[in-house]
Amino acid sequence: MSLRKSSLYCAANLSAFYGPGALNRATVKGSSLKTSDTEQIRLANRKLVVDYLRVHGPVARVDMGPVLKLSPATVTSITSDLQKEGLLVEVPAPSDNVVSRGRPRVLIDLAVDTQFVIGVKLSINEIRLMLGNQKGSIVKTEVIELQTLALSREGLTEALCSALRMFIAKLPVSQKPKAVGLAVQGVVNGHQGEVVWSPALADKHIELKAPMQHELNVPVLVANDANCLAMAVRQQPKYQQLTDFAVVMLGYGVGMGMVVRGELYAGHHGAAAEFGHTKYSPDGAQCLCGKRGCIEAYVGDYALYRDAAAVVRLPQDDHLHPNEDRMMELVELADRNDAAVLDLFERAGRVLGYGVANYIALMSPETIVFSGPGIRAYRHLEAGIRQGLSSALVSELICETSLEAVPWDDDMTGLGVIALALQEVD
Amino acid sequence: MSLRKSSLYCAANLSAFYGPGALNRATVKGSSLKTSDTEQIRLANRKLVVDYLRVHGPVARVDMGPVLKLSPATVTSITSDLQKEGLLVEVPAPSDNVVSRGRPRVLIDLAVDTQFVIGVKLSINEIRLMLGNQKGSIVKTEVIELQTLALSREGLTEALCSALRMFIAKLPVSQKPKAVGLAVQGVVNGHQGEVVWSPALADKHIELKAPMQHELNVPVLVANDANCLAMAVRQQPKYQQLTDFAVVMLGYGVGMGMVVRGELYAGHHGAAAEFGHTKYSPDGAQCLCGKRGCIEAYVGDYALYRDAAAVVRLPQDDHLHPNEDRMMELVELADRNDAAVLDLFERAGRVLGYGVANYIALMSPETIVFSGPGIRAYRHLEAGIRQGLSSALVSELICETSLEAVPWDDDMTGLGVIALALQEVD
Numbered sequence: 001m002s003l004r005k006s007s008l009y010c011a012a013n014l015s016a017f018y019g020p021g022a023l024n025r026a027t028v029k030g031s032s033l034k035t036s037d038t039e040q041i042r043l044a045n046r047k048l049v050v051d052y053l054r055v056h057g058p059v060a061r062v063d064m065g066p067v068l069k070l071s072p073a074t075v076t077s078i079t080s081d082l083q084k085e086g087l088l089v090e091v092p093a094p095s096d097n098v099v100s101r102g103r104p105r106v107l108i109d110l111a112v113d114t115q116f117v118i119g120v121k122l123s124i125n126e127i128r129l130m131l132g133n134q135k136g137s138i139v140k141t142e143v144i145e146l147q148t149l150a151l152s153r154e155g156l157t158e159a160l161c162s163a164l165r166m167f168i169a170k171l172p173v174s175q176k177p178k179a180v181g182l183a184v185q186g187v188v189n190g191h192q193g194e195v196v197w198s199p200a201l202a203d204k205h206i207e208l209k210a211p212m213q214h215e216l217n218v219p220v221l222v223a224n225d226a227n228c229l230a231m232a233v234r235q236q237p238k239y240q241q242l243t244d245f246a247v248v249m250l251g252y253g254v255g256m257g258m259v260v261r262g263e264l265y266a267g268h269h270g271a272a273a274e275f276g277h278t279k280y281s282p283d284g285a286q287c288l289c290g291k292r293g294c295i296e297a298y299v300g301d302y303a304l305y306r307d308a309a310a311v312v313r314l315p316q317d318d319h320l321h322p323n324e325d326r327m328m329e330l331v332e333l334a335d336r337n338d339a340a341v342l343d344l345f346e347r348a349g350r351v352l353g354y355g356v357a358n359y360i361a362l363m364s365p366e367t368i369v370f371s372g373p374g375i376r377a378y379r380h381l382e383a384g385i386r387q388g389l390s391s392a393l394v395s396e397l398i399c400e401t402s403l404e405a406v407p408w409d410d411d412m413t414g415l416g417v418i419a420l421a422l423q424e425v426d
Numbered sequence: 427m428s429l430r431k432s433s434l435y436c437a438a439n440l441s442a443f444y445g446p447g448a449l450n451r452a453t454v455k456g457s458s459l460k461t462s463d464t465e466q467i468r469l470a471n472r473k474l475v476v477d478y479l480r481v482h483g484p485v486a487r488v489d490m491g492p493v494l495k496l497s498p499a500t501v502t503s504i505t506s507d508l509q510k511e512g513l514l515v516e517v518p519a520p521s522d523n524v525v526s527r528g529r530p531r532v533l534i535d536l537a538v539d540t541q542f543v544i545g546v547k548l549s550i551n552e553i554r555l556m557l558g559n560q561k562g563s564i565v566k567t568e569v570i571e572l573q574t575l576a577l578s579r580e581g582l583t584e585a586l587c588s589a590l591r592m593f594i595a596k597l598p599v600s601q602k603p604k605a606v607g608l609a610v611q612g613v614v615n616g617h618q619g620e621v622v623w624s625p626a627l628a629d630k631h632i633e634l635k636a637p638m639q640h641e642l643n644v645p646v647l648v649a650n651d652a653n654c655l656a657m658a659v660r661q662q663p664k665y666q667q668l669t670d671f672a673v674v675m676l677g678y679g680v681g682m683g684m685v686v687r688g689e690l691y692a693g694h695h696g697a698a699a700e701f702g703h704t705k706y707s708p709d710g711a712q713c714l715c716g717k718r719g720c721i722e723a724y725v726g727d728y729a730l731y732r733d734a735a736a737v738v739r740l741p742q743d744d745h746l747h748p749n750e751d752r753m754m755e756l757v758e759l760a761d762r763n764d765a766a767v768l769d770l771f772e773r774a775g776r777v778l779g780y781g782v783a784n785y786i787a788l789m790s791p792e793t794i795v796f797s798g799p800g801i802r803a804y805r806h807l808e809a810g811i812r813q814g815l816s817s818a819l820v821s822e823l824i825c826e827t828s829l830e831a832v833p834w835d836d837d838m839t840g841l842g843v844i845a846l847a848l849q850e851v852d
Contacts, residue, residue, distance in 0.1 A: 038464055187822050196822045204822070244694035256788070260686055267790025268670035269825035278784040279818055282707060289820050358704040358784055362682070364693025392705055394715050396613055396622045396630070399695035 042078075045070060049078045050087075050110065050426045054136050054419075055240045057109035058091045067241075079108055086114050087134065110134045117421035118164065118177040119414045121225070122184045124148055124200045127160065129167045130411075131175065132418030136235060138411055142167055148200045156206060161215040179219045181228075181421030182208060183413045185253070188224040191270035195222065199252070199288070219424045225249065226273075226372075227264055228416030230257025233369055233406055234264075235419050245367040246359060247406075248275060248352070250374025253288070254296040258363070264420075276300065278358055280351045298351040301327050301374060304344060308333075311340040327376065334380045345377055349384020356385065357392035360401050371406040378405045468504075471496060475504045476513075476536065476852045480562050480845075481666045483535035484517045493667075505534055512540050513560065536560045543847035544590065544603040545840045547651070548610045550574055550626045553586065555593045556837075557601065558844030562661055564837055568593055574626045582632060587641040605645045607654075607847035608634060609839045611679070614650040615696035621648065622697065625678070625714070645850045651675065652699070652798075653690055654842030656683025659795055659832055660690075661845050671793040672785060673832075674701060674778070676800025679714070680722040684789070690846075702726065704784055706777045724777040727753050727800060730770060734759075737766040753802065760806045771803055775810020782811065783818035786827050797832040804831045 048068050053059065065075045082088035093105040112133045119138070121128040125148050131140040144163050151159060160182070168176065186198030193209020195201060212220040223231075226249040233239050233247050243262040249255040254276030258265050266272050276296035277289055284293025285303060297303050305322035308314060308330055317326065333341040356368055370378060370385075385403065474494050479485065491501045508514035519531040538559045545564070547554040551574050557566040570589050577585060586608070594603065612624030619635020621627060638646040652675040659665050659673050669688040675681040680702030684691050692698050702722035703715055710719025711729060723729050731748035734740060734756055743752065759767040782794055796804060796811075811829065 041467075258788075260691070261689075263687075265686070268792035269790040269827065271823055271825060272788060272790040274787040274790075274823055277787045277819065277823060279705075279780065280708070282780065282818075291818060291820060293818075354705065354708060359788065361700040361703045362684075362698060362785065362788065364695040364698040364700075366694035392708075392717060392719075393703065394717060397697055397700055397703060399697060401695065 045074060046078050046081070047426050049075065049082070052240075053088070053108065053110045054134075054422070055235055055237055057135070058093075058107035059109070060093070060105065060107055082110075083108075087111055112137070113174070115422075115425055116171075116175045116177050117179045117181065117418055117425060118167065119417040119421060120160065120164065120180065120182045121413050121417065122148070122160070122182060122198070122200055124185075127163050128414065129163060130414040130418065131167075131171065131177070132414075132421065134422070136415060136419050136422060138414055138418065140171075141414075149202050151201065153203045153206045156201065156203075157208060157211045157215070160208070161212060164212075164216060177218060177421075179221070179421040179424035180212070180216060181417035181424075182212070182220065182222045183225045183228040183417040184222060185225050187271055187274065188222055188227075189270035190221070190223055190227070190266040193220065193222040196271065221420055221424060223417060223420055224255065224257070224266075224271075225413050226255025226275075227257040227266065228413045228420065229255070229371060230259060230264060230416065231419045232412040232416035233257075233371060234259060235415060236406070239367075239369070242366055244363070244365050245369065246273065246275075246363070246365055247369045247371060248356070249372035250299065250370060251372040252301045254299050254352075254374075255372070256359075258365075260363075275355060275359065278355055280354055295351055295355040299348045299355075299374070304348060304377075305330065307344055308341060311344070312338060324373065327373075331377050331380070334377065342380060345380035346384040349381035350388035350391075351384075352381060353385040353388020353390075354392045355388075356403070357389050357398075360389070360399075361393055361397050364397075364399065365401055367402045367404060369404050369406050371408050371412070373408055375405055375408045471500060472504050472507070473849075473852050475501065475508070478666075479514070479534065479536045480560070480848070481661055481663055483561070484519075484533035485535070486519070486531065486533055508536075509534075513537055538563070539600070541848075541851055542597075542601045542603050543605045543607065543844055543851060544593065545843040545847060546586065546590065546606065546608045547839050547843065548574070548586070548608060548624075548626055550611075553589050554840065555589060556840040556844065557593075557597065557603070558840075558847065560848070562841060562845050562848060564840055564844065566597075567840075575628050577627065579629045579632045582627065582629075583634060583637045583641070586634070587638060590638075590642060603644060603847075605647070605847040605850040606638070606642060607843035607850075608638070608646065608648045609651045609654040609843040610648060611651045613697055613700065614648055614653075616647070616649055616653070616692040617696035619646065619648040647846055647850060649843060649846055650681065650683070650692075651839050652681025652701075653683040653692065654839045654846065655681075655797060656685060656690060656842065657845045658838040658842035659683075659797060660685060661841060662832070665793075665795070668792055670789070670791050671795065672699065672701075672789070672791055673795045673797060674782070675798035676725065676796060677798040678727045680725050680778075680800075681798070682785075684791075686789075701781060701785065704781055706780055721777055721781040725774045725800070730774060730803075731756065733770055734767060737770070738764060750799065753799075757803050757806070760803065768806060771806035772810040775807035776814035776817075777810075778807060779811040779814020779816075780818045781814075782829070783815050783824075786815070786825075787819055787823050790823075790825065791827055793828045793830060795830050795832050797834050797838070799834055801831055801834045 052068055061075055065072050079088055088108055089111045090106045091109055093107050112135050115134045117132050119130040119132055125145055127144040129142045130138045133139050184195050184198050185200055187196040189196055194207045197204050208222050209220050229249045230247040246256055246258040256273040256275035258273045277294045279293050280295055281293040285297035286292055287294035287297035301322055302320050306319050309319040334345055478494055487501055491498050505514055514534055515537045516532045517535055519533050538561050541560045543558050545556040545558055551571055553570040555568045556564045559565050610621050610624050611626055613622040615622055620633045623630050634648050635646050655675045656673040672682055672684040682699040682701030684699045703720045705719050706721055707719040711723035712718055713720035713723035727748055728746050732745050735745040760771055
């Protein structure tokens, strides 16, 4: 007899991530799949092709089918549709120093200038607006400084909308955005498009998606910055095909974005994954959230700098709000083998490893990626991370989970939120 | 302009959970969805109908479509196929004390006697075999006692296969099983069908799926007992439509099964979710896994009884292996307001709440369900759980997550593994 193989029916739906309730609708066992929905399958396959080209293009048509498990006929049909719509272009393959006979090989890629979205990054006293093209690149940036902590909730919506309106007004018609993505530090309910709490804002529970959509008349999504970072990492060719991994965002606080079964995951209440507020120790160090012993209270920039101020001579600053220069000075102290600072980073690493152990025990992931501005100190954290992990978790549960660092640059949140916004358009 | 709604393409695929590598294949962005695969959609919708009938039947045809978001035509087509295959029967609706005019209303349900699977529960010194019918009920049970800790890895496979062969030989031809599910305490790699570690076995890393399939010539799946419990909970009408929740299994150890986007989730390495080995405290209580400070080392039966032995007079037993009677005596001491025992349970509750706080921070679930034999003490744990949770996590992250207890009985693991095995057959 033949053993039944598990058949499968699950298609790309990253865009469901941030729709209101979309996650639920998408996952109630595919309940809205209709027998007649071949059109939906066509769209899903088209999405696969677009996603792949965005990350890997230019590529040869023939190379795409095997990776995406689509038939040559399907690939040809989808790519010729995209080409007719002006979304896809043919580019000559680079010559490979061999005198080739016959037709020159042709590669395909997404056209860069046919569809645009805007990514907005809201942080303390700054609104950063970025125009993204179809390939997910940032082609124009504008920064607006304002006192975010002084804004009322209506004032915030108005400030964001007017910044966007001015930004859009200066764009040629061909670059008008088809969607807007907003990346916010803090706790975000992605389903509701609500900022639950952010260090950049005085008020809590500010709904942004609905009023901004109403004002701007384009789809708006709101995402936590760590989830945006996870999306940016996922746009890197090495990570695009991974299905179950997490990205730890090290910085002022500590965040996480998780990819589960190939899709970014925000959980039922839309607030996942607040790794920084999982715990290291009951009654441990004071966290900015109000509780004690959170991972972030040992590993976040503010925690490292606050603790360093107690043991080494540092500028008489606001030790709870170190800027990048201050943090780099701390790293340089460690580079020069300052024992107290090395100790601090090593302890932070151990705490991080301990937190990662909890994640691995629960989620059995393929990979844990570390990134974010705090990656500047990774060389001083890494041994501690591995030590924390192996002291917390038996090897049978660590499995083959790999720990990796991805370099950080300031554009990553923007690239991630643009990638999310593009999924509204695809 | 109209705002695009996130469309969706994701269909039921619980059976992908335990196939070798199936999880990955299923989730690489639906890569094997072909444009021509209307047949797969039909199968997915059929699965939805069967799943629903298994839990909710008997029901009226007309009531099913709206819940499953299937058109009346689709429901009719699927149910008449099932009826032709003998898998579905019509049953008269109970009369409702109203003199009804016109045709009597007819309900549909799965036929109980057309397809069977076997669930096997392997625990210390016991193999329990259970025949499950199409509705997921246990219709026949046999228990074999043997010294599991004395078995070699080959001996274990042989013991399981011969127990199954004898059990099957006694069944009428019509009840021959179409799949076998094996539930094992401990760490299980569900994808590989391998027992990584179990308290019932001396050896580690015992592959069972492949050799048992080879011997028995039916599909075999291997699952952790807590994942089986989560499946059993999911078969209860109240929980079947929840998409993102976790079931904590309290007992000798502490386990967890998680449902993510409507499907049981075992992670990339197949070992999720080992909640019992997430941490309460570095350098905390000794856990049986070899590490210190695991949740289980405070909450598992062995930990509670071991700690109780230090503070109250208990029988001169093996304090690390309390049986159900011993645990009930402990609960009775708490019922009689023994301060030391009440204290122990309350502390265990707080540790549990602290662990649950980590899960909620990471996963933002809708509900956390507690069950398993350890639920016997829930009335003494509950206040501690809520206290632990609220002392660990800010309310913005707890959201509206509800904590619920589901009564335990000995059949639940069996019902869960039978539910999993049935998904191989559907």
